[in-house]
Amino acid sequence: MYGVQLDHLAKGLDVTQARARAIAAGWRDRRLAExxxxxxxxxxxxxxxxxxxxxxxxxxxxxxxxxxxxxIRAVTAVRLALEPAAGYAAAGxxxxxxxxxxxxxxxRVGLRExxxxxEVHWPSGAAVAxxxxxxxxxxxxxxxxxxxxxxxxxxxxxxxxxYGCPAAGARVxxxxxxHARVLYICAPAALSTVARARDALGSAAARIEIRSxxxxxxLPSPAGPRGRSVRPSxxxxxxxxxxxxxxxxxxxxxxxxxxxxxx
Amino acid sequence: MISxxxxxxxxxxxxxxxxxxxxxxxxxxxxxxxxxxxxCAAISVWAAWLAGWPxxxxxxxxxxxxxxxxxWLAAIAITRDWASAIQAPYQAWRAMWRDGAAxxxxxxxxxxxxxxxxAGLAVGGLAWSYRIRSMHTGSGGLSPAAAVAFDLRQxxxxxxxxxxxxxAPGSVPLNSRNGDLIAGAAIRAVSHxxxxxxxxxxxxxxxxxxxxxxxxxxxxxxxxxxWAGFVASALQRHSAGTGGLPLLVVLDCKxxxxxxxxxxxxxxxxxxxxxxxxAIWPDEASLSLWTLPPSxxxxxxxxxxxxxTGGAAYYADIMEAVVGLAVDAPPGxxxxxxxxxxxxxPGWLSMAYSAxxxxxxxxxxxxxxxxxxxxxxxxRTLFRRLGTGLDGPGGFGDADAWYCILEGTGQASVxxxxxxxxxxxxxxxxxxxxxxxxxAGRGREILLAxxxxxxxxxxxxxxxxxxxxxxxxxxxxVSAQSWxxxxxxxxxxxRIAAAADGGIWLLRTPHPEPVAAxxxxxxxxxxxxxxxxxxVWSHQGTSRxxxxxxxxxxxxxxxxxxxxxxxxxxxxxxxxxxxxxxxPAALGTPAVGLxxxxxxxxxxxxxxxxxxxxxxxxxxNGAASTTGTPAAPVPPGLTALLDxxxxxxxxx
Numbered sequence: 001m002y003g004v005q006l007d008h009l010a011k012g013l014d015v016t017q018a019r020a021r022a023i024a025a026g027w028r029d030r031r032l033a034e035x036x037x038x039x040x041x042x043x044x045x046x047x048x049x050x051x052x053x054x055x056x057x058x059x060x061x062x063x064x065x066x067x068x069x070x071x072i073r074a075v076t077a078v079r080l081a082l083e084p085a086a087g088y089a090a091a092g093x094x095x096x097x098x099x100x101x102x103x104x105x106x107x108r109v110g111l112r113e114x115x116x117x118x119e120v121h122w123p124s125g126a127a128v129a130x131x132x133x134x135x136x137x138x139x140x141x142x143x144x145x146x147x148x149x150x151x152x153x154x155x156x157x158x159x160x161x162x163y164g165c166p167a168a169g170a171r172v173x174x175x176x177x178x179h180a181r182v183l184y185i186c187a188p189a190a191l192s193t194v195a196r197a198r199d200a201l202g203s204a205a206a207r208i209e210i211r212s213x214x215x216x217x218x219l220p221s222p223a224g225p226r227g228r229s230v231r232p233s234x235x236x237x238x239x240x241x242x243x244x245x246x247x248x249x250x251x252x253x254x255x256x257x258x259x260x261x262x263x
Numbered sequence: 264m265i266s267x268x269x270x271x272x273x274x275x276x277x278x279x280x281x282x283x284x285x286x287x288x289x290x291x292x293x294x295x296x297x298x299x300x301x302x303c304a305a306i307s308v309w310a311a312w313l314a315g316w317p318x319x320x321x322x323x324x325x326x327x328x329x330x331x332x333x334x335w336l337a338a339i340a341i342t343r344d345w346a347s348a349i350q351a352p353y354q355a356w357r358a359m360w361r362d363g364a365a366x367x368x369x370x371x372x373x374x375x376x377x378x379x380x381x382a383g384l385a386v387g388g389l390a391w392s393y394r395i396r397s398m399h400t401g402s403g404g405l406s407p408a409a410a411v412a413f414d415l416r417q418x419x420x421x422x423x424x425x426x427x428x429x430x431a432p433g434s435v436p437l438n439s440r441n442g443d444l445i446a447g448a449a450i451r452a453v454s455h456x457x458x459x460x461x462x463x464x465x466x467x468x469x470x471x472x473x474x475x476x477x478x479x480x481x482x483x484x485x486x487x488x489x490w491a492g493f494v495a496s497a498l499q500r501h502s503a504g505t506g507g508l509p510l511l512v513v514l515d516c517k518x519x520x521x522x523x524x525x526x527x528x529x530x531x532x533x534x535x536x537x538x539x540x541x542a543i544w545p546d547e548a549s550l551s552l553w554t555l556p557p558s559x560x561x562x563x564x565x566x567x568x569x570x571x572t573g574g575a576a577y578y579a580d581i582m583e584a585v586v587g588l589a590v591d592a593p594p595g596x597x598x599x600x601x602x603x604x605x606x607x608x609p610g611w612l613s614m615a616y617s618a619x620x621x622x623x624x625x626x627x628x629x630x631x632x633x634x635x636x637x638x639x640x641x642x643r644t645l646f647r648r649l650g651t652g653l654d655g656p657g658g659f660g661d662a663d664a665w666y667c668i669l670e671g672t673g674q675a676s677v678x679x680x681x682x683x684x685x686x687x688x689x690x691x692x693x694x695x696x697x698x699x700x701x702x703a704g705r706g707r708e709i710l711l712a713x714x715x716x717x718x719x720x721x722x723x724x725x726x727x728x729x730x731x732x733x734x735x736x737x738x739x740x741v742s743a744q745s746w747x748x749x750x751x752x753x754x755x756x757x758r759i760a761a762a763a764d765g766g767i768w769l770l771r772t773p774h775p776e777p778v779a780a781x782x783x784x785x786x787x788x789x790x791x792x793x794x795x796x797x798x799v800w801s802h803q804g805t806s807r808x809x810x811x812x813x814x815x816x817x818x819x820x821x822x823x824x825x826x827x828x829x830x831x832x833x834x835x836x837x838x839x840x841x842x843x844x845x846x847p848a849a850l851g852t853p854a855v856g857l858x859x860x861x862x863x864x865x866x867x868x869x870x871x872x873x874x875x876x877x878x879x880x881x882x883x884n885g886a887a888s889t890t891g892t893p894a895a896p897v898p899p900g901l902t903a904l905l906d907x908x909x910x911x912x913x914x915x
Contacts, residue, residue, distance in 0.1 A: 078909075081908045081909055082908045082909075084908075085904055085907045085908040086904075086907065087900065087903070087904040087907070088904065088908070128898075128900060129898030129899055129900055129901065130898050130901060150503075151503050154502055154503055154504055155502055155503075158502045166534055166535065167495075167534070167535050167536060167537045168533075168534040168536075168537055168538055168539045168540075169539070170537060171498060171501075171502055171537065172539045173508065173539075183905070185909060206897070209901075209905060211905055211908075211909035211910070212909060213909075214909060214910075
């Protein structure tokens with residue numbers, strides 16, 4: 001996960017938004033996380049290098065890319081919709097995000113490959129019919145061409161190796177497919193294209209499931225509920241000495257939250 | 264009268280001088296008035312000169328600025344009105360001078376930038392185009408040698424830019440998004456589209472190609488890149504459902520320790536490109552000659568033995584008859600060398616054909632009885648020299664790439680026999696695909712790369728290889744260190760080069776003229792000017808069209824290491840080849856049977872069958888958690904889970 005919006009964080013932690021804000025402020029004070037209003041809606045929170053290290057992750061710390069905010073939110077919404085499902089928790093399923101997959105692939109250059117937005121691993125011993133499977137998750141917000149969508153579907157369905165494995169192992173004929181199933185969670189605009197691409201795949205279409213994105217997956221419109229225009233900030237700014245006691249880049253509510261969270 | 268004439272001349276000269284001064288003054292005034300455009304144009308021309316860019320690059324840069332201009336004008340139209348948008352460039356120009364006069368230079372630059380940058384780039388492109396054209400036609404420059412110096416300098420700049428481009432990590436991937444092979448960075452293009460990256464469509468790799476370059480010029484680097492690109496692109500197409508699996512077969516006809524080193528490099532590079540298994544023949548893998556269809560096997564076996572013409576043809580016929588009896592014997596064709604040699608015995612043959620319906624065969628055995636021992640002796644000697652490389656097990660279907668090392672330098676006659684056998688095996692595989700390999704070759708996209716094939720082409724002329732390959736749908740890539748190394752005689756060389764539909768790669772070589780001539784010529788403008796005195800040129804002269812070679816042999820002779828000219832359809836692109844670097848191969852997977860020596864797929868099949876079942880639970884390091892077969896269409900409970908998470912399935 002590259003970053004999360006406050007409302008999703010609250011949902012993920014199963015607390016109120018105010019409590020989530022306080023928790024995030026605590027993280028920020030301990031320099032584990034940064035937050036800023038990067039786009040419409042609630043503030044975004046992402047981990048700093050220290051925060052990533054404390055989680056045992058060696059990713060490059062960076063705020064979520066502005067161009068991908070909508071997509072990151074959609075993927076988070078998919079994950080938050082899937083994880084509370086009774087079958088998911090009971091089976092002990094495990095989500096592996098795109099950031100983790102890309103980190104595994106490292107700086108391998110030469111071949112271009114498509115990374116899914118996430119993977120769900122179902123342990124072998126789980127009491128579900130799909131135990132031992134690995135699913136690829138694709139969140140589709142915008143409409144691609146049918147041919148491009150088909151190419152991505154084929155790539156996901158024919159892959160045999162893990163991400164980051166030698167290219168020779170990525171597709172080995174005769175070896176079982178890595179992704180037993182591909183789950184497409186689509187916005188209304190992309191739904192028909194994805195369905196057409198699936199239908200054109202032939203027998204492999206049986207391994208593709210298409211669902212609609214959850215209602216909270218979309219970014220709110222730029223004019224927020226209070227009618228206030230939102231100014232995106234390209235990068236998090238650190239507290240500056242010229243602004244006494246106020247962290248530049250945090251909005252007033254963030255500041256209040258951090259003050260409330262302070263012991 | 265004379266004084267009037269002199270005064271008239273003086274007046275005329277003064278008028279000319281005045282006109283010239285007025286022109287210069289007007290031009291200077293224009294340059295100053297449009298100072299931002301002039302500065303931007305000057306910078307862009309300087310950058311293009313320094314990097315050796317073609318003018319088209321500046322035009323493209325100007326076009327890329329169009330969205331910025333559109334947004335700027337739209338913003339003005341929205342915030343004010345359309346009339347303001349139309350006047351915006353003029354108003355920006357005025358604002359620039361006003362802010363500049365007030366000493367606010369950043370504000371002045373910001374005010375004029377949206378209009379000045381695209382205009383400056385476009386003007387710079389025009390100026391750079393004019394400069395290049397005038398130098399190419401010989402009508403520009405201060406001295407007679409200016410055009411030559413300009414061209415050499417531009418070549419240095421272009422080569423430097425290309426080297427910088429391939430040095431940038433990730434700037435030159437192995438293949439493009441649409442499956443084209445990327446050989447490296449383009450230095451210069453002649454009668455080809457000017458691009459920064461030298462990419463060739465995949466289909467060119469499915470046609471015949473020729474590569475010529477002396478030792479140490481980067482030929483192996485180029486070949487490895489082409490092979491890896493072929494494998495990667497073909498796998499990409501295969502996964503997209505638009506092509507068959509690739510098969511690369513390399514015949515290295517020099518042999519020796521150098522061939523082993525290249526084979527190791529090839530294996531690592533191809534593995535990184537996606538080839539699951541690369542077999543090195545005969546060191547690590549073997550092929551079975553005995554998988555050939557019986558009729559083909561007879562021909563191949565007979566051709567492996569050297570036999571003369573004239574009176575020797577008699578013995579050749581006897582040999583063919585004996586080999587035919589041994590192969591077509593009622594117990595079926597031989598399965599191994601020992602089996603075949605055991606059959607070259609009058610007693611065995613008589614027993615095999617003992618049934619009454621084989622009277623003709625009996626007569627043949629009786630007639631050739633005295634020679635059967637000699638035939639056996641010759642084959643015993645041949646197979647001892649050939650080694651076990653052709654005695655199986657294995658077939659071309661067992662690996663994605665085969666690197667075959669033929670000792671053409673050390674043991675020419677053995678290498679000739681091996682080459683003949685390998686080509687026959689490949690042809691047989693391409694047409695039918697041996698059943699025992701478990702994978703038919705008919706649907707595979709095969710590239711046969713032969714290096715210095717002339718060393719072993721006495722038994723199998725290379726043009727014959729070309730013709731056979733064409734009929735089988737194989738692409739052949741012939742590489743040699745020189746024009747003479749392509750084939751034994753001039754006719755054959757021209758035939759090979761002329762049939763290279765996929766293009767010719769020409770690296771530094773001392774004798775490039777024949778290939779350069781094949782590239783053809785193009786029309787260029789040649790201008791002569793009158794020299795008034797060193798270094799003053801007059802403005803009078805003549806221009807004429809002349810034909811110039813597309814590929815300059817002198818330039819080919821001067822190519823640096825890693826530089827190559829790609830000649831295709833009467834044009835040439837000079838390329839700085841990007842070297843492929845692959846990590847050392849990981850430790851091999853535990854062997855499963857003999858085939859595992861060459862075939863990672865056998866291991867995979869064994870895993871799938873449960874012979875080497877691994878853990879199915881998700882591993883901590885992120886290994887795939889599934890080793891089973893693809894899922895059943897919709898397992899029970901899955902729909903309920905998805906419904907719970909995302910609601911009912913939405914209709915498209």
